Amino acid sequence: MSVIFRLAYGRRVRTLQDDIVVENIKAGGMFGKVPGKYLVESWPILLWLPHRLQWFRHEVDKHRELNRQLYMSLMNRVREQMAEGTAQPSMATVALERQAEFGLSDLETAYTLAGPWDAGVGTTVISIEIFLLAMLHHPEIQKKAQEEVDRVVGTSRLPEYSDMESLPYVAALIKEVARWRPVAPTGFPHALTQDDTYNGHYLPKGATVYANIHAIMQDPELFPEPDVFRPERFLDTKHPKLQNFTIHFGFGRRICPGLHIANQSIFIVISRFLWAFDILPATGPDGKPVLPSTDDFTSGLITRPSPFPCTFKVRNKEVEELIILEAEKAEAEAARWDTD
Numbered sequence: 404m405s406v407i408f409r410l411a412y413g414r415r416v417r418t419l420q421d422d423i424v425v426e427n428i429k430a431g432g433m434f435g436k437v438p439g440k441y442l443v444e445s446w447p448i449l450l451w452l453p454h455r456l457q458w459f460r461h462e463v464d465k466h467r468e469l470n471r472q473l474y475m476s477l478m479n480r481v482r483e484q485m486a487e488g489t490a491q492p493s494m495a496t497v498a499l500e501r502q503a504e505f506g507l508s509d510l511e512t513a514y515t516l517a518g519p520w521d522a523g524v525g526t527t528v529i530s531i532e533i534f535l536l537a538m539l540h541h542p543e544i545q546k547k548a549q550e551e552v553d554r555v556v557g558t559s560r561l562p563e564y565s566d567m568e569s570l571p572y573v574a575a576l577i578k579e580v581a582r583w584r585p586v587a588p589t590g591f592p593h594a595l596t597q598d599d600t601y602n603g604h605y606l607p608k609g610a611t612v613y614a615n616i617h618a619i620m621q622d623p624e625l626f627p628e629p630d631v632f633r634p635e636r637f638l639d640t641k642h643p644k645l646q647n648f649t650i651h652f653g654f655g656r657r658i659c660p661g662l663h664i665a666n667q668s669i670f671i672v673i674s675r676f677l678w679a680f681d682i683l684p685a686t687g688p689d690g691k692p693v694l695p696s697t698d699d700f701t702s703g704l705i706t707r708p709s710p711f712p713c714t715f716k717v718r719n720k721e722v723e724e725l726i727i728l729e730a731e732k733a734e735a736e737a738a739r740w741d742t743d
């Protein structure tokens with residue numbers, strides 16, 4: 404979250420209690436609602452009703468106003484910092500410096516800057532949650548990944564971005580997490596730019612189309628035994644779609660523009676989790692491990708596992724000391740983005 408906020412606005416988020424997080428959660432309540440939730444999506448003719456009679460608008464209009472206020476205030480704050488000479492370089496400073504060249508209004512610029520925040524934070528965090536869920540159910544896979552991390556990285560330093568190439572099993576595990584339970588199972592809606600036919604169905608220009616990412620991930624030809632969580636399927640293959648695996652990021656010119664940031668962020672968090680902790684089920688009141696369901700997910704454009712308990716056990720003393728040391732170093736380094 405802090406990484407993305409820093410990229411977009413040049414300041415970091417310190418804690419989940421930060422005003423900006425609280426405001427964003429309030430404003431973001433509409434993002435990713437179930438497609439087709441509103442009658443008007445199937446019956447666009449309802450848009451001919453007088454504006455005040457369009458009852459389906461009330462909820463979304465309220466959220467749009469909250470979004471507008473939040474996004475404008477974030478952008479205007481950077482504008483003030485630029486005038487004061489205290490702004491850190493970010494997407495916002497570039498967008499504001501070149502606003503005339505881009506031909507965007509203030510509102511358009513504000514919404515563009517909020518894109519990474521809106522589309523990138525939840526998706527990345529949920530990917531980590533799904534990884535944890537998978538590890539609770541597959542201790543043998545966790546162990547295999549830890550063996551690789553231990554062999555390549557050792558215990559005298561943390562995994563770094565530069566280790567990615569040398570950790571093929573971890574890379575395959577991350578791909579399998581994305582395949583097993585895709586965060587955006589239907590992708591985002593697209594509109595056809597021309598008439599088309601698919602499997603004998605006529606699809607007129609302008610029609611809304613969702614790519615069924617979930618169904619593709621369950622295709623037994625591409626992914627034999629699709630229900631099974633098996634990172635090896637990404638190692639023992641020459642299939643270009645699996646080697647360069649981006650299905651979970653959508654398709655075409657609207658493919659997720661944040662995929663490289665997402666891949667890097669997820670890699671660094673997951674490899675460090677594996678390096679530092681044994682991820683174990685919590686213990687219930689009866690002393691038995693509590694294994695959360697692998698199918699209890701929220702519905703919507705973005706789906707996330709229902710909250711589940713989980714235990715992190717630090718793997719050894721050396722690792723524990725290093726975590727504390729690195730956290731102090733990171734805190735000192737990140738302080739330069741405390742611009743507010």
Ligand code: HEM
Pocket residue numbers: 407518519520522523524526527530586587590591592593651652653654655656657658659660661662664665
């Ligand atoms: C695991 C993490 C992520 C997943 C699974 C994911 C997935 C997706 C998907 C499926 C789409 C729709 C693509 C399409 O329409 O075909 C999308 C769009 C988008 N993503 Fe991501 N994303 C992730 C992380 C990020 C990050 C980190 C950022 C920004 C830093 C980001 C920014 C965006 C934006 C701005 C769009 C809209 C693009 C457009 O409509 O043209 N995403 N993402």
